[in-house]
Amino acid sequence: IGIKDGDVIGVLGFDTDFDSNSAEIWGPFLKEDKWDIATVMWNKMIEILPREIDLLTMFINKENKNCLRLADNLHFIKESEEIILRFERFYTDKLQDIPIVELSSDYYRDMQLLHDKVFPNTYYSGNKIIERLNDHRKVFVDKKDNKLMGYIYVEVNPAFGEGSIEFFAVDEPQRGKGIGNKLLTMALKWLFSFDSVDGITLCVNSANKKALNLYKAVGFEQEYQLCYFTKEC
Ligand SMILES: CC(C)(COP(=O)(O)OP(=O)(O)OC[C@H]1O[C@@H](n2cnc3c(N)ncnc32)[C@H](O)[C@@H]1OP(=O)(O)O)[C@@H](O)C(=O)NCCC(=O)NCCS
Known part of the structure; x- marks a missing residue:
């Protein structure tokens, strides 16, 4: 100081x-x-x-x-x-009425492969996400003809009223068909099932226009914009 x-x-x-x-x-x-x-x-x-x-x-x-x-x-x-975006609890009424589908063990491998392909160098591997699953950490999925179309990994900390969307991807050939929207909707419905959660905040790279447009379409609003700087020392 x-x-x-x-x-x-x-x-x-x-x-x-x-x-x-x-x-x-x-x-x-x-x-x-x-x-x-x-x-x-x-x-x-x-x-x-x-x-x-x-x-x-x-x-x-x-x-x-x-x-x-x-x-x-x-x-x-x-x-x-x-870009920092926030979804407020009062917008949950506007979410689509769809069932929440949780990842089952027969799709663990598909989920890991998709995650590791889309996010090869990140803080949790597909395997690590599976290990972390519990009542407060969930993966929701969309499937068609026994194939995994996409997944979303979310965590909640009810004691602090905090929830986060950690990873979220749709298999490339399946993009642009509303699957991302569906997965985000499932994640938000589950996160807001915890009464202490008032809102969800997340950070998205401003160059990722697809994700940004999707978050906004579901009801997220921009809070502010940050610049990320680094320096070797
Ligand atoms: C971001 C991501 C998950 C979006 O998934 P998606 O399934 O393509 O998302 P949706 O289909 O719901 O929405 C994408 C677009 O398709 C459009 N769309 C949705 N349903 C459609 C349909 N039936 N017909 C035509 N277009 C449709 C949407 O309007 C949206 O258009 P826009 O980008 O012009 O707003 C996907 O691009 C992805 O996996 N990206 C790589 C990983 C990533 O960036 N994750 C997010 C990290 S923050």
Whole structure:
């Protein structure tokens, strides 16, 4: 924290991940007229960063001109733009009335193959998703003629009123037929069956127009836009 005359005037932090040797930067959060201390705080933070960290990442709101300028001055590289979307509980009335179909063990292998093909380098493999399944972590599917058309993997944490759509894919030849819409609908119906969940927030790469249009068609609304930056150190 930055302190002046006994008042906190700025906050800057980081969250380390020693699996990937990276640190996500939080902030700096500064009052508009206090941005001159941003670099001082930054340099202090770098001094205490663990030595193992070799990559810094930042998610900056597209409207946050001061932070964007700082990232530029520090030679961060812009990797992507992400859009934060939210679906509010009161929209559930507008969801299609369709049955929820849960993944059964005879389709585990098909689901794993599809997941690993569409998301080859991600945080959970198809096998890991299967291992994680329980009352609060589910895969819903669409099937036709004994073939898996698509799946959606969702998690809920009722104690915190939080739910998330983790992965979602439709087999390529089957896309554009409304299967994605169906899967999203199943996921939302299940997530909102937990009373503590008021809304679902998710992040989608702004270049993924198909997914973005689909989320909006189902009832998600854009909350804000973030820029994702990285820097090797
Ligand atoms: C994103 C994804 C899941 C969408 O699945 P999908 O089954 O193609 O989705 P839908 O068919 O419901 O909707 C896609 C489009 O088809 C259109 N569509 C739906 N039913 C249709 C029908 N019967 N006839 C013609 N078009 C139709 C929709 O209007 C939509 O059009 P739009 O993109 O112009 O808005 C799929 O593209 C995918 O697996 N992508 C790779 C993985 C991915 O990006 N996952 C999301 C990560 S955030």
